[in-house]
Amino acid sequence: MNRYQSIELLNQAVGDELQSIHQYLNFHLYCERSGYEMLANIFDQIAIVEIKHLEMLADRISFLGGKIDLRLPNNVQHCTSAKAMATMATEMETLSAKHYRRRALAMMENSDFVSQKLFEELAVQEVEHGKVFYSKTRSLNELSAIAPNYAPSLFLRKQILEKEYCL
Numbered sequence: 001m002n003r004y005q006s007i008e009l010l011n012q013a014v015g016d017e018l019q020s021i022h023q024y025l026n027f028h029l030y031c032e033r034s035g036y037e038m039l040a041n042i043f044d045q046i047a048i049v050e051i052k053h054l055e056m057l058a059d060r061i062s063f064l065g066g067k068i069d070l071r072l073p074n075n076v077q078h079c080t081s082a083k084a085m086a087t088m089a090t091e092m093e094t095l096s097a098k099h100y101r102r103r104a105l106a107m108m109e110n111s112d113f114v115s116q117k118l119f120e121e122l123a124v125q126e127v128e129h130g131k132v133f134y135s136k137t138r139s140l141n142e143l144s145a146i147a148p149n150y151a152p153s154l155f156l157r158k159q160i161l162e163k164e165y166c167l
Contacts (some may be wrong), residue, residue: 006115009107018070020092027039027043042132043089089129100119100126
């Protein structure tokens with residue numbers, strides 16, 4: 001096993017998790033201020049899960065004797081619609097799952113089976129997050145189709161998101 005290769009891939013994953021945490025907290029704050037309480041709570045809950053992912057990756061890096069790189073790979077994107085946020089989150093989770101699967105294969109080739117298993121587990125969780133965001137995107141699309149120029153009240157926004165797509 002080449003531990004330096006493992007540490008490099010683990011640190012790439014740390015950057016991805018940091019990006020998600022910052023992005024979801026940004027979305028959480030916007031949704032909370034805009035009356036999308038259910039969506040705000042989902043962004044908050046998934047950001048907390050992403051923090052746990054980061055901790056698992058950091059523990060593995062430490063075990064391998066590496067230094068944890070806590071730099072954000074990109075700037076946080078600022079969206080001004082809940083629909084755009086849910087769509088972006090779905091895309092982020094789909095891409096994360098894909099990256100984790102690729103990293104798991106690289107770890108298998110590197111004979112780092114512990115990191116391989118970690119990446120496989122994280123890929124499964126990212127797919128589940130993507131499903132949650134996809135369902136929210138669908139509910140927001142349905143609202144847009146019914147009334148494209150309608151701006152629902154704070155109460156109605158909450159009711160629409162809670163209707164049948166809540167966690």
